Amino acid sequence: MxxxxxxxxxxxxxxxxxxxxxxxxxNWLCREIDRIGGRVERAVVLRDEEQVxxxxxxxxxxxxxxxxxTSGGLGPTADDLSLAAVARGxxxxxxxxxxxxxxxxxxxxxxxxxxxxxxxxxxxxxxxMAWLPEGALPLHNPVGTAPxxxxxxxxxxxxxxxGVPSELKGIFNSSLQPFLLETFRGGSSLHRxxxxxxxxxxxxxxxxxxxxxxxxxxxxxxxxxxxxxxQEIDITLTSVGDDPPALKDLLKAALRELQxxxxxxxxxxxxxxxxxxx
Numbered sequence: 282m283x284x285x286x287x288x289x290x291x292x293x294x295x296x297x298x299x300x301x302x303x304x305x306x307x308n309w310l311c312r313e314i315d316r317i318g319g320r321v322e323r324a325v326v327l328r329d330e331e332q333v334x335x336x337x338x339x340x341x342x343x344x345x346x347x348x349x350x351t352s353g354g355l356g357p358t359a360d361d362l363s364l365a366a367v368a369r370g371x372x373x374x375x376x377x378x379x380x381x382x383x384x385x386x387x388x389x390x391x392x393x394x395x396x397x398x399x400x401x402x403x404x405x406x407x408x409x410m411a412w413l414p415e416g417a418l419p420l421h422n423p424v425g426t427a428p429x430x431x432x433x434x435x436x437x438x439x440x441x442x443x444g445v446p447s448e449l450k451g452i453f454n455s456s457l458q459p460f461l462l463e464t465f466r467g468g469s470s471l472h473r474x475x476x477x478x479x480x481x482x483x484x485x486x487x488x489x490x491x492x493x494x495x496x497x498x499x500x501x502x503x504x505x506x507x508x509x510x511x512q513e514i515d516i517t518l519t520s521v522g523d524d525p526p527a528l529k530d531l532l533k534a535a536l537r538e539l540q541x542x543x544x545x546x547x548x549x550x551x552x553x554x555x556x557x558x559x
Contacts, residue, residue, distance in 0.1 A: 285320040285521045286347040286465060291337060292326045293353035293363055294444055306352045306449055313453060317465045318521050319348065329354060331366045338370030342437055348464065349437060353444030355427040357406035363441055364430060368414035371434045381411035381419035381428050388426045424451035431460060438464065471528045473518045473536050474553040477543060480512050488542030489516070496535035498522075515553070 290310055296302045307324050314321050327334055341349050354363030368375045386403050393401035410427045419428035425448040430441040442449045482503050493501055500519040518535055520528040543550050
């Protein structure tokens with residue numbers, strides 16, 4: 282099986298860091314990336330500062346991330362700096378993209394015709410959203426007005442998405458899909474969860490360590506709960522790759538050994554139905 286593509290996520294916006302808005306995009310993106318067989322290595326929240334974003338991008342490129350996803354900062358106002366920051370971090374000029382300009386004009390005209398907005402066409406603030414890093418491609422936004430942007434820098438692909446969750450999801454599930462299907466090439470992840478009748482991870486640690494050592498390609502995680510809330514702990518097993526039958530076999534073997542180890546400790550357990558169940 283091939284190694285899962287590494288993904289880094291940058292959530293951009295002062296409104297998140299001061300607590301005005303709760304970030305839900307990270308959780309949603311992590312689930313979606315995991316579902317298609319990617320591996321999220323890092324997710325950070327950044328201020329709307331061009332140099333800060335550019336520095337983080339340079340660091341991710343230096344780490345060799347396969348895919349970088351930015352969320353937020355694509356709008357028409359002065360604090361929407363993501364594309365300028367991506368251009369700076371990638372060492373590229375920011376250029377007016379004619380296709381993006383047409384897409385923006387069309388969306389504003391459509392929304393005006395629907396009575397959603399009062400004025401169609403372009404103005405300087407709207408034109409700002411069409412200035413993209415050199416070599417970038419705009420992607421249709423079926424919900425809002427700012428196009429998403431796709432940019433290749435060496436072996437890394439940078440995806441810039443709006444921060445509004447409905448727009449981010451709309452793009453991810455529509456115009457971004459051809460790229461995702463081609464890039465992740467049918468990757469998938471399979472999961473199993475067992476609920477264990479014990480709230481003490483230390484008792485189970487020898488069994489968990491043994492299974493981890495014997496099955497290095499399986500990610501195993503015990504999900505501890507606040508002591509006193511429950512007498513149970515969930516243990517999840519995850520297998521990621523592009524060969525589903527092989528993933529199932531690996532997951533079955535690890536699950537079998539984990540169950541045997543728990544039986545040796547006389548700890549009862551039961552399986553849960555998970556997506557990608559074997």
